[in-house]
Structures are given as structure tokens and as C-alpha cells.
Amino acid sequence: MKKLIAVLSIGMLVAGSSYAQTTTPQKDKKPRSEYRGAKGDKAQKTPEEKAQMKTDRMAQKLELNASQKNKLQALNLRHAQEMKAMHERYKATGEKTAEDRTRMQEARKVSHDKWKAELKRILTAEQFAKFEADRDEMHDHMKHKRGEDRKGHKGGEHKK
Numbered sequence: 001m002k003k004l005i006a007v008l009s010i011g012m013l014v015a016g017s018s019y020a021q022t023t024t025p026q027k028d029k030k031p032r033s034e035y036r037g038a039k040g041d042k043a044q045k046t047p048e049e050k051a052q053m054k055t056d057r058m059a060q061k062l063e064l065n066a067s068q069k070n071k072l073q074a075l076n077l078r079h080a081q082e083m084k085a086m087h088e089r090y091k092a093t094g095e096k097t098a099e100d101r102t103r104m105q106e107a108r109k110v111s112h113d114k115w116k117a118e119l120k121r122i123l124t125a126e127q128f129a130k131f132e133a134d135r136d137e138m139h140d141h142m143k144h145k146r147g148e149d150r151k152g153h154k155g156g157e158h159k160k
């Protein structure tokens with residue numbers, strides 16, 4: 001009889017403790033969107049801040065001298081101001097059509113090509129080669145991250 005009571009009491013303890021573990025409230029989890037942060041709440045950087053950040057990052061990676069850094073700062077500032085003006089013009093047009101978007105993309109490409117041509121004049125051949133290699137590596141990394149280089153998989157779409 002003592003054994004039966006002991007077995008039943010141990011069973012009750014085990015059942016009670018497992019029940020207590022599942023009924024305690026778990027930490028309140030936030031929706032995924034709260035972890036990512038609201039994009040609209042972030043303060044937009046000024047063209048000057050964007051140019052300074054880009055110049056500092058490139059100067060460190062490409063080991064630029066003071067003269068090159070000053071020229072690059074001016075180039076990046078001019079490019080950032082162009083991009084901001086272009087973005088403002090695009091936002092000002094009330095209705096966005098596919099044609100407007102295409103025009104914006106073309107203008108951005110032309111501006112980037114001009115920036116790249118001026119960058120080539122500022123950098124040495126070795127620095128520009130390193131810049132191109134870094135850019136290609138980043139594009140490959142992003143392509144892999146998006147899954148575009150996996151067989152039968154492109155940008156999140158499954159082919160059947």
C-alpha cells in the first residue's frame with residue numbers, strides 16, 4: 001500500500017510540474033515588423049551625411065590619400081545632391097506610372113555612370129580595380145543571399 005501511495009504521489013508531482021510549465025505565460029513576442037523597425041520613423045540622412053559616410057568607407061577600403069579623399073568627398077556630395085533632387089522630383093509627381101519609374105531608373109543609371117567615370121579619374125588603376133572587385137563581390141553576395149543563383153529558384157519564385 002505504501003508503494004502504491006508513493007508511486008501515485010510521484011506521478012502527481014511529475015504531472016503537476018509538467019502542467020505548471022506549459023500553463024505559465026510565455027514571454028510576449030512582438031510581431032516581426034516591430035523587430036525590423038519602422039522605416040518611416042528613421043530620420044533621413046542629409047546628402048552631406050551620406051556623402052561623408054560613403055567617402056569614409058571608400059577611403060578606408062581603397063587607402064586613399066588626402067587629395068583623393070577631398071576630390072571623392074566633392075564628387076560624392078554632388079552625386080548625393082543630384083540623387084536627392086531627382087528623388088524629390090519623382091515624389092512631387094502625384095501619380096506614379098510605369099513610365100515615370102522607368103524614367104527615374106534611367107536617370108539614376110546615367111547619374112551613376114557619370115559618377116563612376118569621374119571616380120575612375122580620381123583613383124589609381126589599382127584602386128579602381130579593387131573598387132570594381134569589391135563591388136562585384138558584393139553583387140555576387142547579394143545575388144546568392146536573394147537565392148537568384150540557385151537552380152530553379154529566382155528571387156523567391158519557384159519554377160515548376
